[in-house]
Amino acid sequence: MDNSDQSRRLLMSFYSIHQDKLNNNIVQVGFIFLMLSLAWNYAFRILNVSLSRADVGALLLCTGVCLVTYVLIKFSKLPVVVLKHITLWFVCFVVVSLYFGSGYREAWSFFLLIPIVSALYGDIISLTVYSILGLISMVALDYYFPLVPRSTFDIIDLSNRVLLYIILATFSHILYKKLLGLYVNLVSIVTKSADESLEQVVKTFIVSVEAKDTYTFGHSERVSEYAVELARKLPEYQNNPKKLHTLKMMGLLHDIGKINIPESILTKPSRLTDMEYEIIKTHTVVGAKMVEKISLLGRLKDGVLYHHERWDGLGYPSGMKGEEIPLEARILAIADAFDAMTSNRAYRDAMAPSQAFRRLLEGRGTCYDPRLIDILTPHQFSWISICKQSNSEVSEFETLMTLQ
Structure with missing residues (x-):
């Protein structure tokens, strides 16, 4: 799964949480409004004051529907998207009921709530559908059931x-656009922060593993740099930083499976036996099993x-050949071989x-992807620069280890 898939899934997760909470908030606000309206009207009735034309029966009906909607949202196992539409239908029902039951001459203005509430979900389809539904309902009711005499209401109104x-x-x-932008920015920040944190954790882990053997110190980071430079x-x-970052992380973790290899084999100064070589070869499968168990590294x-x-x-x-081998692995194979050849080993x-470049040319079409x-051939200087810089860092590390 690449970064774009992760970002998409994270964005969908944010929206799901947002919509779930919004369903509750809308119904709660509706309940508070209806209870205040009922209390307002009953107070006027008790005081025998004619300051409201609202139909208490309509308010009680809306309150009952509100409670049913709340129970569905709170206790049912329906998907969030279904509950969203139930909530929006509740809003439409209340708006239509208040049109007939509020007693306000301006009751048509309740329909203006429909596009506002639907926009809060950050879903362009819901916004469009319910806005059109609200407009049609408002026009139909205004035309066929005007709340003012025809003599004072015309087509211009x-x-x-x-x-x-x-x-x-x-x-x-x-x-809606602002809400979408806010969530996209949030996902971008979270994804970038997670990538940076994960990279630092990976580097720390790799260094701790490689530090056990001064001959391989910095190998993974150099392979990563060589691979990215070639890519x-x-x-x-080109123009795909996400793919480059993925390749960089592959380079850092390509030898992670060697954590399962005994140090006696990794640092052996003489030729490996056939059995020892078979043990070394297991690091690819072990490493793959390790990364696939972590969703962010899969x-x-x-x-x-x-x-x-x-x-x-x-x-x-697996014995893959040619372009059956993933491009990332073909790049890493060349970078890994070059660093192995240009680094000191126990043996x-x-x-x-x-000389290492000559060896790579000799392996063109047999060991390595000829393309x-x-x-790489006309761009050797960039790899030589990385090699010189890293050799200086390794020398500093070896000096530090000697002083301890």
């Missing part, structure tokens, strides 16, 4: 009400699992970068 409704619906659309030259990665599995596959199909663990000294080697 109706057109003005429609115009006001459309204006308010337009502002409701702006509200920048590929059309598949998208890195291909690079971790297949970075030791060969173009000719003689690699491991040999580091090669010069020029990637052809793209």
Whole structure:
């Protein structure tokens, strides 16, 4: 799963939580309004004061529907999207009931609540559908059941009400856009923060593992840098920072499975036996199982699992060949081999970068993707710069370890 899928899922999760809470809030506000209206009207009745024309029966009916809606939202197992529509239908029912039962000459203005409330959900389809529904209902009721005598109400009044409704619906659309922008920005901030935090945790973990063996200190970070530098030259990665970041994380974690390999094998100064080599080969599968169990790292599995596959199909663990091998793994295979050759090992000294590049050329079309080697060849200087800089850092680390 790539970052865009994660962002989409996170955005949907935010919206689901938001809509669930909004359902409760709308019904609660409606209940408070209806209770205040009932108390207001009963107070006038007790005091025998004619200051309200509202129909108490209509208010009681709305209160009953409100309680039923609240029970559905609070205790039913219906999906949030279904409860959203139940809540909006409740709003429409109250608006229509108040049109007939409020006794206000301006009761048509209750319909202006429909686009405002539907905009709060941040759903353009709901906003559009319920805004149109509210407009049709308002026009029909105003025309067929006017609350003022026909002599004082004409088509101009109706057109003005429609115009006001459309204006308010337009502002409701702006509200929707602002709400959507707010959630998208929030998701972006959360995703970026999670990526940065995860990267720091991964780096700390990798350093702690590699520090056990000074010969491999910094290997994963260098492989990551080499891979990203090569990927920048590929059309598949250009103008795609998310894919580059994924490749970077793959490079950092490509050898994570070696945590399961005994140090006696990792640091052995002589040639490995066949059995020891088979144990070493398990690090790809172990690493892949480790990352796939963490949802935020699952998208890195291909690079971790297949970075030791060969173009000719003689690699491991699956024996894939050619373009069957994921592109990320083909890039990491070259970066991993180059760093291994240009780094000191317990069993040999580091090669010069020029010699390592010659080895990569020799493996073109057998070990490595020929297209990637052809793209890398004229851009060797960038890898040499990374190599020189990292060698200085390794020297500093080795000096520090010697002083301890």
